[in-house]
Amino acid sequence: MTTRQAAHRREPLRAWRQFHSRDVDETRALVARKFCDHRLQPKGQAGSFATRYNHVGGRNLSLNYLSYGSAVQIDPGELQDFYLVQLPLSGGARVANGGTEVRSDRRTATVLNPTRATRMTWHADCRMLLLQISKTALHGLAERATGLSLPEPVVFDTALPVGQGGMQNWTRQFAACISATDAQKGFGHWSALQQEVIEEQLILGLLTRQHSNIRHLLKSRAPAGSRQIRRAQDFIHANAGDPLTVSAIAAAAGCSIRSLQAGFRQHAGLSPAEYLRNLRLDLAHYLLLSRPAETAVGSIAYECGFSHLGRFSQSYRNRFGELPSATRASSAKPEQSA
Known part of the structure; x- marks a missing residue:
């Protein structure tokens, strides 16, 4: 069984449960504390809304699990100060970041760029792993990796092909990080140096493997x-x-x-x-x-x-x-x- 399959069969990061709520306004406010202000509108059957949100923070990124229990429309606009990688464990979503709209499922994750407005519809059975990355940290590492001063922000392709090429290895690394954290051997248990190294590996892996406006500069x-x-x-x-x-x-x-x-x-x-x-x-x-x-x-x-x-x-x-x-x-x- 792969690490990602194992994560799919349980609720990841359960030991870091932030809340479980059936109240839309409460959910919106609590999720906004970790991410950003946004509009949240449930769709579908009344009474099926039941949000579960787990979160563990690191130095420049955080690991998150989120499900709403019903179809929802989410409109955060521009994320401003962080990138967000969204990896469905089940179900799917339609994700628009800037002028790009992607049908996301277990084969196609998404990367939300902070300088482009985001609008999303998560399906009722959608369960997501989320990797939140500091915009400042990512840009600083991009400049160090290229040896260049980069006057414009890094912009990734929104669609992230989970099972293709280098992104397959990166996805496995992310899933292994989730599994190690669930086993009390990852986030919250690593030394400061270990945490820094793992975070840099995840950010640099995304920079070098996911298509963006700077990937060619890394070569x-x-x-x-x-x-x-x-x-x-x-x-x-x-x-x-x-x-x-x-x-x-x-x-x-x-x-x-x-x-x-x-x-x-x-x-x-x-x-x-x-x-x-x-x-x-x-x-x-x-x-x-x-x-x-x-x-x-x-x-x-x-x-x-x-x-x-x-x-x-x-x-x-x-x-x-x-x-x-x-x-x-x-x-x-x-x-x-x-």
Whole structure:
């Protein structure tokens, strides 16, 4: 029996029961204390509403179990300061985050982005595991992982395919965390260092495996070899939008230009200039996916260190298979419903 199947056969986090209520107003107020203010409207048979909510907090995230006992409409608007991963144990829901609407069930979880308005309908048999993640903590880890200052928030695809690729492993890790906590060996029992490590693994796993506007940036940094190459990469990532010369990069790394060239060829398969160009293109891709639709492509190109718009467009198409304007157009369209 898998950890997720075991969680499905009992009520997860039962030892951390927050409340069991049949009163809609009481439920709304108590759930809002842990998440945010929202509208809650029961649907379906009168008298079937019976909320069970369990919660255990960590440092930058919390584990939660929630069921309402009846179909409900939930409208929290923008979550503001946290992301929420919703993993159905049974039943399903229709989840809209921004312009995207997803049919969620045991095969398709959802990620709610805090900067996009959320509206949901949970079916009567819907039972959810919820992972609440601090927006500040996630953004800070994203910046450390990419080595870049990220001016726009991370935005994930709303649909999270539970049984596909890397997300399958991440879901198992999350379920194992729930099971360890239920066994009094997880949240509330780990040391502060253990708690920090587990939380970072969950957040970094989501960043690296779930599609988002920055996932490609996490692949931009090639494995570093010598200390000089690591310093060179740190300097490039910290100053990617500024005019940079190979001699300036070598000086920051504390090595000769020849050693710099040879080190990048060995460890990244690119020259320092090519590495810088690709990083700038990746930054432009991130900003095109993140900025308002009316932002000019040229302004993003210049912000990322490109001075010639035509050459930027050609290089961008070579790297991403489409023109910058096409990326901008596609980012304005809602995702396909799962």
